[in-house]
Amino acid sequence: MMADISKVALLDLVPVSIRGDPQVQAAAAALDQELKAVTAAIPSTLLISRIDELPESVLDLLAWQFHVDFYEPASLDLAKKRVLVKQSIAWHRRKGTPSVVEEMVQAILDNAIVEEWPEYGGDPYYFRVVKIGGELVDTEAYVLLKKAIDTVKNTRSWLEGISLLRQIDSRIYFGVLQSTHTKVDIFPSAFRMPDISSSLYCGGLIHVHKSEVIPCQTGQAVS
Known part of the structure; x- marks a missing residue:
């Protein structure tokens, strides 16, 4: 059965023939604290596998060692530093590719898409980074x-622009009002004229006369 090295005492490793010697016991006890301190420091030698656990001061040193060119200790939070250091070696192997640019932008902010000039009708050898989130x-x-x-x-490529994408969550409220009413028109009482009947009389007159001329002896005519 394997023992936990952090819990093993030096005296446990001493041969049984001398384990009972007081001087051997005193020497083993004196060395135990030093050996336990060394044992406790062993995980500190594991760097790459423990990037997510390393203190910030160690990350800054690793960034210098791994040549993280865009590493800014004063401007980045601890989580972003861990990502940059962790990906640095892989990014150095793929420098000059659009995928590295995308991954690096995502490490600093959130999300990113690299569009080469044929994709959006730009000038040759230009590119842009769009839909950056965060x-x-x-x-x-x-x-x-x-x-x-x-x-x-890529050295021959030129950054044309950076485009951000911001999504704002909000609520839209709709209100509906239904109104029902009845219209009643009240008019004054209608006044009706009484029925009136009458007779109409019509009269006519025809005057007919005849004129005759009678001669007189005096030579005058009498009518």
Whole structure:
């Protein structure tokens, strides 16, 4: 059965023939504390496999050792530092490819898509980084982002622009009002004229006369 090295005492490793000697016991006890301190420090020698556990001061040293060109100790939080150091070796092997630019931008902010000039009708040898997500940050972060892109992009390629994508969650409320009413028109009482009947009489007159001329002896005519 294997023993936990952190719990093993030096005296347990001493041969039985001398284990009972007081001087041997005193020497083993004196060395135990030093040996336990060395044992406790063993995990510190494991760097790559323990990046997610290393303190920030060690990460800064590893960034220098691994040549993380776009590493800015004062501008990045601890989680982003871990990602950059962890991916540094792999990114150095693939420098100059769009995928590295995407992964690096995602490490600093969130999400990113690299579009080469034929994809959006740009000028030859240009590219742009679009749909960058994450929280809104200050201008220094975008200066760092531009510097980071320049360190991993293809030398003949030129960054044309950076486009951000921000999604705002909100609620839209709709209100509906239904109104029902009845219209009643009240008019004054209608006044009706009484029925009136009458007779109509019509009269006519015809005057007919005849004129005759009778001669007189005096030579005058009498009518």
